[in-house]
Amino acid sequence: MSDPILSVRDLERRYGSFVGCTDISFDLWPGEVIAIVGESGSGKTTLLNCISARMERSSGTVRYRMRDGRFPDLAELGEAERRFLMRTDWGFVHQNPADGLRMRVSAGANVGERLMAVGQRHYGNIRRTAGDWLERVEIAANRIDDKPVTFSGGMRQRLQIARNLVTHPRLIFMDEPTGGLDVSVQARVLDLLRALVADLGLSVVIVTHDLAVARLLSQRMIVMKGGRIVEQGLTDRVLDDPHHPYTQLLVASIPEN
Amino acid sequence: MTAFERDAPLLQVDGVAKSFTMHLRGGLTLPVVANVAFTLHPGECVVLGGPSGVGKSSILRMVYGNYAVDAGRILVRDRKQGAMRDLATGDPRAVLELRRDSIGYVSQFLRAVPRVSALDVVAEPLVARGIARDAAAERAAWMLTRLNLPEALFGLPPATFSGGEKQRVNIARGFITDHPVLLLDEPTASLDATNRDVVVAMIREKLDAGTAILGIFHDAPVRDAVATRIVDVSAFSAREAA
Amino acid sequence: MTALPEYNFAYLDEQTKRMTRRAILKAIAIPGYQVPFASREMPMPYGWGTGGVQVTASILGPDDVLKVIDQGADDTTNAVSIRAFFARVARVATTTKTTEATIIQTRHRIPETPMRAGQIIVYQVPIPEPLRFLEPRETETRVMHGLEEYGIVQVKLYEDIAQHGHIATTYAYPVKVEGRYVMDPSPIPKFDNPKMHRSPALQLFGAGREKRIYALPPFTDVVSLDFEDHPFTVQRFSSRCALCDAASVYLDEVVTDDRGGRMFVCSDTDHCETRRAEGHRGSGLPQLGQDALEAAE
Numbered sequence: 099m100s101d102p103i104l105s106v107r108d109l110e111r112r113y114g115s116f117v118g119c120t121d122i123s124f125d126l127w128p129g130e131v132i133a134i135v136g137e138s139g140s141g142k143t144t145l146l147n148c149i150s151a152r153m154e155r156s157s158g159t160v161r162y163r164m165r166d167g168r169f170p171d172l173a174e175l176g177e178a179e180r181r182f183l184m185r186t187d188w189g190f191v192h193q194n195p196a197d198g199l200r201m202r203v204s205a206g207a208n209v210g211e212r213l214m215a216v217g218q219r220h221y222g223n224i225r226r227t228a229g230d231w232l233e234r235v236e237i238a239a240n241r242i243d244d245k246p247v248t249f250s251g252g253m254r255q256r257l258q259i260a261r262n263l264v265t266h267p268r269l270i271f272m273d274e275p276t277g278g279l280d281v282s283v284q285a286r287v288l289d290l291l292r293a294l295v296a297d298l299g300l301s302v303v304i305v306t307h308d309l310a311v312a313r314l315l316s317q318r319m320i321v322m323k324g325g326r327i328v329e330q331g332l333t334d335r336v337l338d339d340p341h342h343p344y345t346q347l348l349v350a351s352i353p354e355n
Numbered sequence: 356m357t358a359f360e361r362d363a364p365l366l367q368v369d370g371v372a373k374s375f376t377m378h379l380r381g382g383l384t385l386p387v388v389a390n391v392a393f394t395l396h397p398g399e400c401v402v403l404g405g406p407s408g409v410g411k412s413s414i415l416r417m418v419y420g421n422y423a424v425d426a427g428r429i430l431v432r433d434r435k436q437g438a439m440r441d442l443a444t445g446d447p448r449a450v451l452e453l454r455r456d457s458i459g460y461v462s463q464f465l466r467a468v469p470r471v472s473a474l475d476v477v478a479e480p481l482v483a484r485g486i487a488r489d490a491a492a493e494r495a496a497w498m499l500t501r502l503n504l505p506e507a508l509f510g511l512p513p514a515t516f517s518g519g520e521k522q523r524v525n526i527a528r529g530f531i532t533d534h535p536v537l538l539l540d541e542p543t544a545s546l547d548a549t550n551r552d553v554v555v556a557m558i559r560e561k562l563d564a565g566t567a568i569l570g571i572f573h574d575a576p577v578r579d580a581v582a583t584r585i586v587d588v589s590a591f592s593a594r595e596a597a
Numbered sequence: 598m599t600a601l602p603e604y605n606f607a608y609l610d611e612q613t614k615r616m617t618r619r620a621i622l623k624a625i626a627i628p629g630y631q632v633p634f635a636s637r638e639m640p641m642p643y644g645w646g647t648g649g650v651q652v653t654a655s656i657l658g659p660d661d662v663l664k665v666i667d668q669g670a671d672d673t674t675n676a677v678s679i680r681a682f683f684a685r686v687a688r689v690a691t692t693t694k695t696t697e698a699t700i701i702q703t704r705h706r707i708p709e710t711p712m713r714a715g716q717i718i719v720y721q722v723p724i725p726e727p728l729r730f731l732e733p734r735e736t737e738t739r740v741m742h743g744l745e746e747y748g749i750v751q752v753k754l755y756e757d758i759a760q761h762g763h764i765a766t767t768y769a770y771p772v773k774v775e776g777r778y779v780m781d782p783s784p785i786p787k788f789d790n791p792k793m794h795r796s797p798a799l800q801l802f803g804a805g806r807e808k809r810i811y812a813l814p815p816f817t818d819v820v821s822l823d824f825e826d827h828p829f830t831v832q833r834f835s836s837r838c839a840l841c842d843a844a845s846v847y848l849d850e851v852v853t854d855d856r857g858g859r860m861f862v863c864s865d866t867d868h869c870e871t872r873r874a875e876g877h878r879g880s881g882l883p884q885l886g887q888d889a890l891e892a893a894e
Contacts (some may be wrong), residue, residue, distance in 0.1 A: 127448065285469040285470060286470065288469075289468070289469060289470040289471065292468075296482075296483070314468065317447065317451055318447050331423075331445060331447055332420060332421075332445070332447040332450055332451070334421050335420060335421055335422065335423060335445070335447075335450075338416070338421050338422065339375075339416075339421065339422040339423050341376070341423065342378075343378030343379070346377070346378050346379055347378075347379060350379055
């Protein structure tokens with residue numbers, strides 16, 4: 099029985115009297131995908147930002163299991179260590195790929211940046227590694243020197259994924275990774291994510307309003323409303339046998355095909 | 356005691372109750388079943404019988420952890436640990452572990468994932484358990500061939516297949532592992548006679564190998580061919596008479 | 598008629614000089630780190646050396662001998678103006694000879710003659726932030742320097758190689774100081790970068806518009822950034838100075854007519870004059886339509 103890789107307890111984020119999210123507790127185990135589902139304003143993005151150290155929390159703890167076995171609260175880490183973690187052990191996939199890429203720098207440089215940031219100094223090796231990852235996310239090798247401004251939305255998103263994975267992170271945060279894409283393009287990106295998560299044994303926290311994405315990618319699911327968790331459990335159980343009124347409303351709102 | 360009962364049970368359902376509360380209908384509560392109890396032993400095929408809507412599918416889904424349980428225990432023998440574990444607690448990780456190694460489920464319809472080929476769909480449960488892709492693919496191909504799926508379809512995603520073809524992919528995927536407990540929900544519903552017979556043979560092989568099967572079969576010939584005994588779910592019905 | 602008020606020595610008031618010297622001391626204590634300072638209004642516009650002038654004004658003493666060069670030459674407009682400025686407001690001795698100067702203010706070149714201990718070289722800097730081209734936010738670049746996060750500088754060099762096959766940056770080539778801070782050496786040609794490494798002189802950098810001062814104390818390690826498989830190299834000239842026949846110096850290309858005639862002469866005018874005074878002579882003739890400049894890469 100392994101230990102959780104991420105532990106959240108009693109997390110709260112307030113803006114004055116307004117509650118962004120509150121009373122949030124859950125664990126994430128290695129190799130597991132957990133979906134945080136809810137509509138706009140549910141607090142899911144606030145929660146994601148708090149647990150990924152992008153935003154300060156008002157109270158509660160967020161513990162991360164480091165590679166060396168330590169299990170500190172993120173707030174205990176120095177800023178340098180936290181930023182290093184965010185560049186190596188973690189990934190963050192933004193909804194808008196432009197937020198997670200350097201748009202005016204080549205695809206190869208985008209993917210290689212993290213390697214250069216951790217001290218790699220051999221151009222040939224960096225380029226080769228970048229090329230391998232581009233192939234893995236199904237971007238043609240001859241686009242390695244092209245800038246993301248010339249890429250389609252789906253390509254940019256796949257590039258963002260490659261950029262995040264190059265340092266073999268253990269934990270990935272995703273904020274509506276297919277939110278801005280056409281449906282047919284979404285399918286490709288989702289399939290890619292599914293395969294990569296399985297192949298690399300990644301732990302993932304994915305925020306989405308799309309229940310189909312949650313069903314496809316996650317084993318466990320958290321439903322949020324008004325800043326609180328209203329239901330959580332096995333994804334297929336929550337979707338097939340929803341208990342909370344809000345969950346039932348969400349599930350009933352999907353048109354059957 | 357039957358011959359099967361000499362072996363320790365693989366599945367034990369005990370005092371299970373389920374009702375649905377429909378909040379979108381003003382909180383209307385629909386009781387489904389209560390005091391569900393039965394036991395499964397290696398090599399047994401227990402068929403859930405009873406009229407449509409009595410709760411057979413719900414019981415099957417509860418046993419798989421897909422539906423929550425209001426009361427009772429669902430004990431599944433953990434293949435790795437050897438002990439019985441209660442799946443009814445709803446602990447997601449326990450359910451996932453049991454699904455990975457101890458209890459399998461063949462649904463009535465395949466849920467098609469875009470872009471994944473039929474072969475990969477069938478091979479996936481093996482790959483998830485650490486078997487090399489090549490070996491898994493080979494075994495998957497063998498299963499699909501046995502179910503008479505044309506080889507030309509192996510590399511295609513099942514989304515565009517006919518109902519019968521999809522179901523054969525579904526069955527291959529469900530039968531490819533060696534879970535000690537297998538749940539079957541109308542596996543032959545969309546199959547022709549030839550493939551029905553193939554599935555019956557596959558079920559028999561599983562039973563001979565010691566697998567315990569819990570199934571719903573509306574198809575009488577199939578049911579007669581595989582059932583060890585029938586559990587009438589009407590006995591557990593919590594519904595008022597219509 | 599009353600006399601016009603005299604300027605304070607070296608134009609700046611004493612309080613300003615003290616403030617600037619404090620910034621300079623801080624900069625010397627943290628080699629390569631950009632120290633903010635309260636840059637004053639100067640009698641020349643931004644972009645014309647106000648930072649360098651303020652640094653020079655703050656360290657100048659009545660016994661100093663000042664040399665000012667612009668692109669290596671003592672006789673270009675800016676060099677002449679700034680030298681005249683200090684001659685007027687500080688009445689210091691000025692010189693064109695590198696060996697005689699105690700303070701050398703420079704735009705875009707380091708003199709060919711090696712510096713010696715006791716000399717101070719003051720660089721004019723337009724954009725002090727080496728990370729600015731890829732990260733426009735000052736808040737972010739400060740954190741990057743503070744946490745030694747210099748991945749993006751390597752990204753810039755990577756991009757050069759990807760786009761041009763080699764590192765195409767030929768001036769303002771980024772360097773790492775004492776293994777810690779990444780610094781912009783000002784727009785000197787990369788040819789001059791090695792001169793900064795372990796120089797016996799004190800090197801000061803002033804950016805007036807950006808309000809930053811940074812420094813390299815004598816004998817500081819200054820290493821130009823590169824890749825293992827694309828190491829840093831300087832420009833090589835296949836030609837020699839047409840006037841003094843110097844080799845291995847930075848040459849300027851001078852167009853002599855409108856038929857493609859050109860000649861290559863020392864960028865460092867003092868160096869050239871000194872050699873000619875010693876008797877060296879170059880071919881002196883303009884070369885017709887030949888490209889004598891070859892980069893080492």
